[in-house]
Amino acid sequence: MPLSSNQLPRWTLWAPLAAWLVLALSRVVPAEGLVIAVFAAALAGAVFAAVHHAEVVAHRVGEPFGTLVLAVAVTVIEVALIVSVMLGAGPEKSGLARDTVFAAVMIICNGIVGLCLLVGAWKHGEQDFQGRGASKALAVLASLSVLSLVMPNYLNAAPGPFFSKSQLAFAGVSSLVLYGAFVFVQTVRHRDYFLTEHDSANESVHAAPPSGRTALISLVLLFASLVAVVLLAKLLSPAVEHAVMQLGAPEAAVGIVIAALVLLPEGLAAVTAARANRLQTSMNLALGSALASIGLTIPTVAAVFIWVGQPLTLGIGAMETVLMSLTLLVSTLTLSQGRTTVLHGVVHLSLFAAYLFLSITH
Helix, strand or coil: CCCCCCCCCHHHHHHHHHHHHHHHHCCCCCCCCHHHHHHHHHHHHHHHHHHHHHHHHHHHHCCCHHHHHHHHHHHHHHHHHHHHHHHHHCHHHCCHHHHHHHHHHHHHHHHHHHHHHHHHHHHHCCEECCHHHHHHHHHHHHHHHHHHHHHHHHCCCCCCCECCHHHHHHHHHHHHHHHHHHHHHHHHHCHHHHCCCCCCCCHHHHCCCCCHHHHHHHHHHHHHHHHHHHHHHHHHHHHHHHHHHHHCCCCHHHHHHHHHHHCHHHHHHHHHHHHCCCHHHHHHHHHHHHHHHHHHHHHHHHHHHHHHCCCCECCCCHHHHHHHHHHHHHHHHHHCCCEECHHHHHHHHHHHHHHHHHHHHC
């Protein structure tokens, strides 16, 4: 149905409610057998509902605010989950924030971006978007990634992949400043860098926006769906861990699966936009999500762990450093020009496949 309709489809109202009912039942029903399948079905329904409501909100507020709402909402909920798990598990989970952020960056920059480029170019041939906005986002992403995930390995203030307290505080503040500056540029100072130069000839662009009441309902249901997605992903994590152990895969595979589940709403929304020849929306969502993942996670966990005095592992390994460096280099080459083809998508997806394979076999 058109995004401008003021009547939301019934399934988008029932899917979040069903997900929350499943979450309530999970307190009394053990997660095994067919119950896991029910959890997965509820997760899928919540994901599709979140994508629909995100599109309604985005159509009401316009770009790039719409994609920013979805990216920040998912990240804030994810950060809250990370902090709660890390504080509850103690020192053995001190690297959870690092693993989650790194997995999110690799999944977004290679998996989601690659799929968007491939799907969009396969259907529409060459696609255009604002290279100026993408290059600025990649500059911030490279700075955040290296300062937060690589630099701890090369400092002498604390042995191992750790920052000292003062260095951790600086990393947190600088990450927040960089992300805040990017959001300011994206939404105020140079908003035109993140808007399409030519409107796509599709109904969602030219149709009238939904009413304020409909957008508000969608906003509430969007947050309800996203919270349900994250909690259901956490609920499914023991089953994922068990499956990983049965397959003999390393523990890092668990983080990849959980990060992929949490990023499903953003990924699906980005691919849907690319298929509708709105690649600019896809890039805003993908790169914005990667930036929010680091720019909001690092300051939050830094502040919490400085306060409680627990160690926080941030430095990634040598293999991860090479993969991230290659990802940032390739992303700069493919996205800064503002024109993409099928080849660009294949390159990113090849890097994503390499990341998955090496993470499992490393």
